[in-house]
Amino acid sequence: MKQIWLHIIFVVFLCTASAYAQLDSIQHLPEVMLTDSKLVQFSKGFKLEKLGDSLIKKNATSLTETLRYNTSIYFRENGFGMVSSPSFRGTNAAQTAVVWNGININSVFTGQTDFNTISPLNYSEITIRSGGGGVQYGSGAVGGSIHLNDAYSFQKIDTTQVGLRYGSFSTVGGNASTTQTWGDHYLNVGVDFISSENDYDYVGKNQKNTHGQFVRFKAKVNEARKLKRGVATWNSEYSYNDRNFSGSLNTKGKDAYKDVTTRNLWQLQQKVGVFNTKGSVAHLFERYNYFPDSEKAFNTGGKANTFIGAFQAEIFLQKKLRLNGKVEYTYVDAEGDNVGENSRKTLAAVVLMNHRLSEKFNYGINLRQEFLNDFDNPFLFSADAKYSVSKNYALRLNGSKNYRVPTFNDLYWYAGGNMDLQPETSYQMELGQEFSVGKLKADVAAYYISSEDLIKWVPGNGGLWQPINISKTRNYGIEAVLGYYLKFSKRHSLDFNANYSYTKAEDLEKEKQLIYVPFHKAAGTMEYSFNYFSVYVQGLFNGEAYTTTDNSESVDRYTVFNIGAQYTLPFNPNITFGGRLKNVFNVYYENVAYRPMPSRNLQIFLNFNI
Amino acid sequence: MKTMKRIIFMTLTVLLFVSCSSDDDNQPEYIPAAFEKGILITNEGPFNNGSGNITYISEDYSTVVQNIFKNVNGSNLGNIVQSMGFQDNIAYIVVSNSQKIEIANRYTFQRIDSVTTGLVNPRYFVSVGGNKGYVSNWGDPNDNTDDYLAVLDLRTNTVSATIPVAFGPERMVVANNKIYVAHQGAYGQNNLISVISGTTVESTIPVGDVPNSMVVSGNTLYVLCGGNPSYTGSETAGSLVKIDLATGQVSQTFSFGTTQHPTSLTMDGAKLFYNLDGKVYKVDTASISLPGADIINGNFYTLQAKDGKLYAADAKDYASRGSLIIYDLSTNQQIQEFETGIVPGGIYFNE
Numbered sequence: 001m002k003q004i005w006l007h008i009i010f011v012v013f014l015c016t017a018s019a020y021a022q023l024d025s026i027q028h029l030p031e032v033m034l035t036d037s038k039l040v041q042f043s044k045g046f047k048l049e050k051l052g053d054s055l056i057k058k059n060a061t062s063l064t065e066t067l068r069y070n071t072s073i074y075f076r077e078n079g080f081g082m083v084s085s086p087s088f089r090g091t092n093a094a095q096t097a098v099v100w101n102g103i104n105i106n107s108v109f110t111g112q113t114d115f116n117t118i119s120p121l122n123y124s125e126i127t128i129r130s131g132g133g134g135v136q137y138g139s140g141a142v143g144g145s146i147h148l149n150d151a152y153s154f155q156k157i158d159t160t161q162v163g164l165r166y167g168s169f170s171t172v173g174g175n176a177s178t179t180q181t182w183g184d185h186y187l188n189v190g191v192d193f194i195s196s197e198n199d200y201d202y203v204g205k206n207q208k209n210t211h212g213q214f215v216r217f218k219a220k221v222n223e224a225r226k227l228k229r230g231v232a233t234w235n236s237e238y239s240y241n242d243r244n245f246s247g248s249l250n251t252k253g254k255d256a257y258k259d260v261t262t263r264n265l266w267q268l269q270q271k272v273g274v275f276n277t278k279g280s281v282a283h284l285f286e287r288y289n290y291f292p293d294s295e296k297a298f299n300t301g302g303k304a305n306t307f308i309g310a311f312q313a314e315i316f317l318q319k320k321l322r323l324n325g326k327v328e329y330t331y332v333d334a335e336g337d338n339v340g341e342n343s344r345k346t347l348a349a350v351v352l353m354n355h356r357l358s359e360k361f362n363y364g365i366n367l368r369q370e371f372l373n374d375f376d377n378p379f380l381f382s383a384d385a386k387y388s389v390s391k392n393y394a395l396r397l398n399g400s401k402n403y404r405v406p407t408f409n410d411l412y413w414y415a416g417g418n419m420d421l422q423p424e425t426s427y428q429m430e431l432g433q434e435f436s437v438g439k440l441k442a443d444v445a446a447y448y449i450s451s452e453d454l455i456k457w458v459p460g461n462g463g464l465w466q467p468i469n470i471s472k473t474r475n476y477g478i479e480a481v482l483g484y485y486l487k488f489s490k491r492h493s494l495d496f497n498a499n500y501s502y503t504k505a506e507d508l509e510k511e512k513q514l515i516y517v518p519f520h521k522a523a524g525t526m527e528y529s530f531n532y533f534s535v536y537v538q539g540l541f542n543g544e545a546y547t548t549t550d551n552s553e554s555v556d557r558y559t560v561f562n563i564g565a566q567y568t569l570p571f572n573p574n575i576t577f578g579g580r581l582k583n584v585f586n587v588y589y590e591n592v593a594y595r596p597m598p599s600r601n602l603q604i605f606l607n608f609n610i
Numbered sequence: 611m612k613t614m615k616r617i618i619f620m621t622l623t624v625l626l627f628v629s630c631s632s633d634d635d636n637q638p639e640y641i642p643a644a645f646e647k648g649i650l651i652t653n654e655g656p657f658n659n660g661s662g663n664i665t666y667i668s669e670d671y672s673t674v675v676q677n678i679f680k681n682v683n684g685s686n687l688g689n690i691v692q693s694m695g696f697q698d699n700i701a702y703i704v705v706s707n708s709q710k711i712e713i714a715n716r717y718t719f720q721r722i723d724s725v726t727t728g729l730v731n732p733r734y735f736v737s738v739g740g741n742k743g744y745v746s747n748w749g750d751p752n753d754n755t756d757d758y759l760a761v762l763d764l765r766t767n768t769v770s771a772t773i774p775v776a777f778g779p780e781r782m783v784v785a786n787n788k789i790y791v792a793h794q795g796a797y798g799q800n801n802l803i804s805v806i807s808g809t810t811v812e813s814t815i816p817v818g819d820v821p822n823s824m825v826v827s828g829n830t831l832y833v834l835c836g837g838n839p840s841y842t843g844s845e846t847a848g849s850l851v852k853i854d855l856a857t858g859q860v861s862q863t864f865s866f867g868t869t870q871h872p873t874s875l876t877m878d879g880a881k882l883f884y885n886l887d888g889k890v891y892k893v894d895t896a897s898i899s900l901p902g903a904d905i906i907n908g909n910f911y912t913l914q915a916k917d918g919k920l921y922a923a924d925a926k927d928y929a930s931r932g933s934l935i936i937y938d939l940s941t942n943q944q945i946q947e948f949e950t951g952i953v954p955g956g957i958y959f960n961e
């Protein structure tokens with residue numbers, strides 16, 4: 001039993017080590033590798049926040065929950081479990097890229113990802129990369145990007161984990177996954193589901209959420225095989241969501257939404273002379289069906305297939321200079337009741353460079369040029385640098401040009417789609433400071449983003465809404481993250497994490513704050529552990545956010561607290577159980593006007609390892 | 611002891627990070643004794659997630675009150691305040707997405723009752739003969755065969771009968787105890803006027819595509835048809851149709867250009883006004899020739915002419931407060947502008 005724990009600790013350690021180990025990956029394959037290793041290697045001057053397992057598990061219902069409590073991202077959520085779109089550094093949902101193992105998975109139709117369709121439990125790690133990532137991750141990585149990564153290892157691993165969850169509003173969830181290695185093989189298989197009646201009270205309104213039922217199912221397979229001079233990997237996931245959409249305080253919910261996605265990525269890494277090469281092929285499939293009346297069969301839908309082929313070669317000179325060249329071809333074919341059948345081809349050439357000039361100074365330059373697509377092909381760049389002033393203090397600086405291409409809905413929607421649209425462009429700068437004194441870590445970042453040609457649907461003559469490249473915005477703000485770990489004795493420890501952000505996001509024409517961007521947001525978690533027992537309190541403050549473009553109406557600020565406790569059996573440390581009480585003070589709150597969030601509720605869970 | 615202090619310090623830090631209260635609700639605004647002698651504007655409200663409301667502007671322009679229904683009754687009207695109709699002292703406020711009609715005194719806006727059953731995407735209300743109201747209903751907007759008029763018994767405020775009608779019933783006018791229903795066509799297009807008498811469809815009169823507004827003058831019904839928009843793939847010209855109410859027949863049709871799609875017909879005296887391509891046009895009913903004279907620039911969500919003035923609602927970007935602009939029709943100059951609620955869509959008058 002103990003050995004298994006050692007393995008887990010070892011794997012976790014190696015994940016961390018490979019993420020921060022700078023330079024050995026060419027000589028030896030590290031024991032645990034990220035499928036998207038570029039994320040760490042070419043983002044030295046960017047802010048990367050990795051969410052640990054224990055943080056994720058505290059808010060495991062959906063990726064929305066996980067990120068709401070642990071980052072400064074604001075989620076515009078139409079009631080619990082409903083459509084949820086992020087605002088990262090004051091940008092909109094289509095300007096936040098979600099990246100799965102290095103591939104941008106934002107919807108072909110909407111350009112965004114609904115964060116309630118993603119289970120946070122399904123990945124080896126979740127990393128938030130703040131700032132522009134257009135060069136590496138393509139369209140939409142403007143405010144920042146969320147990375148869902150799988151890892152693999154050829155160390156001996158034999159773990160199987162099962163989790164069961166039960167909670168208020170008839171919520172049932174479960175997940176099971178197993179990771180096995182033998183010889184040159186690595187295999188990870190998992191399933192995850194949640195289903196909920198979601199019939200919570202609207203606090204103080206004498207109403208109930210009567211039409212918010214949801215089911216989510218996910219399955220994944222990750223496989224890796226060591227070859228003579230390299231590694232072959234396969235990452236695969238399937239997800240299914242079936243949701244009734246909640247009404248608002250003024251309307252009864254009636255509509256429903258079903259979506260299915262599959263994602264597959266095959267990669268072959270080979271060492272050829274001094275080059276480390278990687279060939280990859282990926283297929284993404286998405287399908288949605290929208291039912292205006294959940295009781296009727298009538299629906300409108302769409303489906304899209306995305307094929308990606310890429311080749312990259314990397315060289316590492318004198319343990320100092322890392323160069324990576326990549327060519328990527330993407331073909332998208334989409335068909336929908338409202339957009340007809342259309343396709344898009346893109347060829348992108350990317351050059352990434354990172355140079356460690358000295359122990360203290362590291363800088364990088366990244367370039368991307370696209371060809372073939374239907375727009376004025378953008379040339380994107382980013383430059384970043386990190387300077388470690390001392391053991392306790394480091395400075396980080398980055399600047400980039402990013403873009404977002406029009407979505408298929410923007411281009412082809414019937415009626416209104418505008419085929420003359422051009423990509424949105426944005427420039428940004430960030431200055432960050434990292435402090436670390438013992439177990440106290442802090443990060444303070446200030447950023448500035450200027451965007452133009454933003455696509456906005458506006459009413460034209462005759463009442464027809466059409467998207468045009470019209471608005472200009474300017475976002476700036478600061479973000480502070482604080483982490484502290486204190487071990488009093490062998491038995492007692494305290495873990496503290498908090499973040500705060502101030503966001504000013506202005507429409508330059510109206511000179512008003514953008515809607516659904518709160519000026520202030522703060523969240524914190526404090527956990528106290530004693531032997532096998534731990535207890536935590538989690539708090540979230542969300543400032544007032546405007547809901548109209550003239551800032552005449554808003555959703556109120558709110559503060560929500562959750563508490564939780566868990567216990568691991570001393571005589572069998574493979575079994576852990578516990579509970580959480582969410583919205584302890586039963587406050588009314590909403591993230592979208594007139595769309596209440598849940599009343600006080602309880603969840604219990606049981607996790608065990610086999 | 612030292613550890614204890616640290617714990618307390620950190621607990622406080624967490625609390626500080628996240629504490630704040632939120633009990634400052636909207637302050638009620640000044641309520642005049644009554645909303646007599648003035649303009650009432652129904653504001654649809656933001657499309658997805660909000661409540662519409664009603665703005666009052668006094669006849670002498672000295673008093674403007676936003677959100678009068680909520681101020682008086684403490685509750686929101688609901689989502690998409692589509693329109694309002696009247697019978698004597700009573701206002702019937704049609705709230706389409708909330709599937710209901712709120713009933714209030716038109717001068718005090720004290721809530722009297724509401725109709726919450728028997729309505730499916732209700733659009734407009736007219737009253738006939740004192741005891742009966744008619745409400746046009748889309749039914750399921752994706753089903754073109756379930757559209758109907760609900761007949762409201764105004765004594766009990768319940769739906770007493772339903773009359774199945776052609777697809778997409780919208781605005782209605784009453785003349786000689788008959789109801790003329792324009793079938794604009796909901797999310798699609800239609801080209802009919804239904805004539806209702808009692809609870810039966812007496813006849814249907816084909817007009818131009820997308821009849822979007824009507825006015826009655828004497829024995830003539832003027833119907834403004836927008837025509838099919840270009841995105842339908844079968845674009846048709848807008849038209850102005852004259853119907854003789856005595857015969858129930860189309861007496862004359864005037865056509866616009868193929869790509870011209872007029873909206874918001876209104877009438878003052880013998881003059882018709884409507885909106886087309888960012889301009890308000892004036893047409894003399896005595897000698898109709900289209901498009902008439904352009905008198906005012908602007909793209910308005912709705913128009914209402916009365917006593918030598920034109921009241922024009924500007925919905926701006928449909929996501930912020932709109933405005934009501936008042937023009938003097940003798941000079942065609944703007945004389946007033948008032949802020950309204952979000953998406954002002956209906957203009958009414960209290961004497």
